[in-house]
Amino acid sequence: MATLPQPADDRLLRLARHPAAIAAGAGVAAAVLILWQVGDTAIAAGFAAAALVLLGGIVAARRLLPTRIPISAEPDWSVAHAVALASADALAITDRGGRIACANDRYEALFGGFPTPPNIDIGETEAARLGMTGRAAWRDGAARCDLTVRGMAVDASVTRIGDDLLLWRFKAEDTGVATTKVAALVAGAQGDRLGGAGIMTALLTADGRVKAANRVFRARAMGQEDAAIEGRDFARFLITDSAGVVRFEREGLSGNPLRLLQVPFVEEEEAPILVALLDDEPTIAMPAIGSSAASHVRSLVALLPAPLALVDRDGRFVHMNDAFTTAAGVEAGSPPLYPGDLVVREDKGALADAIRRFAGGGGFTTQLTVRFAARAEEPVQIRLTGARGLGDAAVLMSVKDSSEEGKLKRQVAQATKMQAVGQLAGGVAHDFNNILTAIIGHCDLMLMRHTPGDSDYDDIQQIKTNSNRAAGLTRQLLAFSRQQTLRPQVLQLPDVISEVSNLLKRLLGETVSLVVQHGRNLGAVRADPGQLEQVVVNLAVNARDAMLSVNPNGGGTLTIETKAVSAAQVRAMDDDVLPVGDYTALRVSDTGTGIPADVLPKIFEPFFTTKEVGKGTGLGLSTVYGIIKQSGGYIFAENLHGSGAAFTIYLPVHAGGIAPPALAPVRARQGDTWGTGTVLLVEDEDMVRAVAERALSRQGYTVLTAENGEAALELMSGAAAPDLLISDVVMPTMDGPTMVREVRKRFPDLPVLFMSGYAEEQLRRSIDLDNVAFLPKPFSVQQLAEAARDVLGTK
Structure with a gap:
């Protein structure tokens, strides 16, 4: 104390x-x-x-003179001591100086002494959180936080007492229902039955202290069946001779050798340990109560929540509990004969050799990583322990079911990979758009010097056409990386399907039937109608190819459905990915071959395709995924029970007013594009800057150029304001928005035209400026001239 x-x-x-x-x-x-x-x-x-x-x-x-106030007497801590000792929680009282005035034994046991809160050895992060809680208690009177101490969840609460003291209370949670059940089994009738068969069992805490034990263990370890053994150090009951043989300390070196068997029933750190002790040599055991030792062992194994199985000396199963059959994927009514029957062919030999070695008495415990045939894609860990004295059983098998853990790891790895590839795709699209801008611009400039019929006109036109096709590929890359420019509108899905139906009929051909079904009470969604049309077209084309692979002569049905999905229906689905809410669903299904199980997890990856070389880019479904995710929706793929596959898209129902529109793109308009005035062009890519400068000069503008934001500010220092500022967004040393903010300090009404190879949707968060327009790359000479004219026309 x-x-x-x-x-x-x-x-x-x-x-x-x-x-x-x-x-x-x-x-x-x-x-x-x-x-x-x-x-x-x-x-x-x-x-x-x-x-x-x-x-x-x-x-x-x-x-x-004023009377001196006498020094107050020391408070009486006896009542506080009594209350602290009676509490099941860890308690401590500290003064203003941070010194402990009072602490109970539970506090000492929890923290290994009397360290002063928050200076407790629980890790820097946890100690910092506890310190913040203490400061909040001084300020507000009370505060609490959740901590992790030695693997246990601890509820820490701090209360201010008067003006000079703090009461710290630490309440540790129970280790779990499984531990409580096992403790009751060990100390109860089941433990007595095991004891009658000569099996001594004890449940130990993580630090090696006895939590529960059966009567035989108490009698052998302490001399009395009803001795108080709880809380004692387990290791003190045992001794080891020079040969490593374990015996009870009370029986001395002349006592019977013991064999220790550890049963892992809770896969957690700092979890209790179930230990069984068996005499290595025949001894006079107490008479069995009811049946043989093997039956008692099976009863205990069947009740434990951990996946456990017993194997005899010939390597055949003796018993397996329900948790083991579930983890191993054992079908009801057809139990396997050998452990090797459960695993894939590659792991049969290693598992059989290990079981044979342990059944012969070699080794104490080992772990193997194998794959069950029922779940070949998910490796699991099997622990083998030699178990002599358990009747027919010779080896104890336990399974650490890490399927959920492995699934989460794979999902995190997949998400990380997709994010990295998305960033790469966005960067590639940006650089590619700069190159295409230069190619398309030079083609336009050459076409001004050539007329139809010239020998070079068709070649230049072909180069420009292929460049525009490449620009479409960059848009797919941006769609995959969720960086394409969206023009969201509040719309109804049936309207989008109606717009694209005629195109779908031509794409599907005469042999594939198109069935469209719309549900009732569909909620409006907010999305880009053009991008949604692209989603439907991509899914329809993939479905057509799948159906033609079954029947090259044609045939099949493509079904497009829309339906309303309420929050209650989503809650009933109990899906970990789909948040609870109201959705409008779009389902596209076909009668093709379906999606192979090994391909299903990869279908949304970029550049992944099952088509022949030259017949697919692998960007179709990744583009669909990017568009749906950027629109705030979710997409799932599944195989149908009969044949074919289905893609279901969930778009959240739009609620509230229409959001403010995005930066409006400059629309190409026919007409006179000649203009006058001074244009400051800021672009870090030399080839793009040269093309844009020549294009604007041909339209009658006086063009000043700068290679980055700092150069543009230096050029404008002390000079008159230009009529128009055209700038790239992403540039080295100083980006476009930062440069524009500095320029607007001198010229607040200066019109600005941003151009970028990145998508406007991505850049909108950083472009929080008024009176700006946006021109996406790649653009033609005509589009640049019209953009400059439109911006100057609104000045």
Whole structure:
């Protein structure tokens, strides 16, 4: 028990409270002494008068000066000590200086002593969180936080007591229902049955202290069946000789050798441990209660929640519990004969060899990583332990089912890979758009010098056509990386399907039937209608190819359905990915071959295709995925029970007003594109800057150029404002929006035209400026001229 130090003796303080009495006594004593020595009454009377004057001065001073407040006595901690000892929680009281005034035994057990909160050895992050909680309690009177201490979840609450003390309470949660059940089994009737078969069992805490034990273990370890063994150190009951043989310490080196068997029933750190001890040599055991040792062992194994199985010396299964059959994918009514029957062919030999070695008495425990045939894509860990003395059983098998953990790891790895590929795709699209802008621009400039019929005209036109096709590929890359420019509108899905139906009929051909079904009470969604049309077309083309692969002569049915999905229906689906809410669903299904199981997890990956070389880019479904995710929706693929596959898209129902529109793109308009004025062109790519400068100069503008934002600011320092500022968005040293903000400080009404190979949707978050327009790359000379004219026309 930790307490504050007691105060020093205060007798001098009590004496100091009566200075008048001290002065009067001193004066009288001095007068008597002089009268005795000198014998002069006058001198003695003078000393007595001086003492009286001093006494009067002291009394006057005490009345004029403020009375000193006495030092308070030390508080009585006995009541606090009693309350702390009676509490099941860890308690501590600290003063303003952070010193512990009081703490109970539970606090010492939880933290290994009496460290001062928050200076507890629980890791920097947890200690920092506890310190913030303490400061909040000083300020607000009370605060709480959740901590993890030695693998246990701990609820920490701090309460201010008066103005000088803090009460720290730490409540640790239970280790779990499984631990409670096993403790009851070990100490109850099941433990007695095991004891009757000569099996000593004990449940240990993570630090090796006994939590529960059966009667036989108590009798062998302590000499009495009803001895109080809970909380004692398990290791102190055992000794080991020079040969490594384990015996009970109470029985000495002449006692029977023991074999320890550890049963992992909770796969958590700091979890309790179930230990079984068996005599390595025949001993006189207590009579069995009801049946053989094997039946008792099977009863215990069947009740444990961990996947466990028993294997005999010939390598055949003796017993397996329900958790094991579930983890191994054992079908009801057809149990396997050998463990090797459960795993894939590659793992049969290693598992059989390990079981044979342990069945023969070799080794104590080992772990193998295998794959069950029922779930070949998910490796699991199998722990093998030799188990002599358990009847027919010779090997104990336990399975660590890490399927969920492995699934989460694969999902995280897949998400990380997709994010990295998406960033790469966006960067490639940006650089590719700059190159295409230069190619298309130079083609336009050459076409101005050639007329139809010239020998070079058709070649230049072909180059421009192929460049425009490449621009479509960059749009697919941006769609995959969710960086394409969207023009979201509030719309109804049936309207989008109606717009694209005629195109679908031509794409599907005469041999594939198109069936469209619309549900009732469909909610409006907010999405880009053009991008949704692209989604439907891509899914329809993939479905057509799948159906033609079944029947090259044609045939099949493509079904497009729309339906309303309420929040209650989503909740009933219990899907981990789809949040609860109201959705409008679009389902595209076909009667093709379906999607192979090994291909299904990869279908949305970029550049992944099952088509022949030269017949697919692998960007179709990745583009669909990018568009749907950027629109705030979700897409799922599944195989149908009969034949074929289905893609279901969930778009959230739009609620509220229409969001403000995005930066409006510059629409190409026919007409005169000639203009006048000064244009400042800022572009870091030399080839794009050269093309844009020539194109604007041909239209009659005076063009000033700069290679980055800093150069543009230096060019404009002290100069007059240009009529138009055209700038790239992403540039080295200083980007376009930052440069425009600096320019707007001098010229607040300067019109700005941004151009970029990245998508406007991505850049909108950084472009929070008024009176700006956007021109996506790649663009033609005509589009650039019309964009400049339109922006200057709104000036």
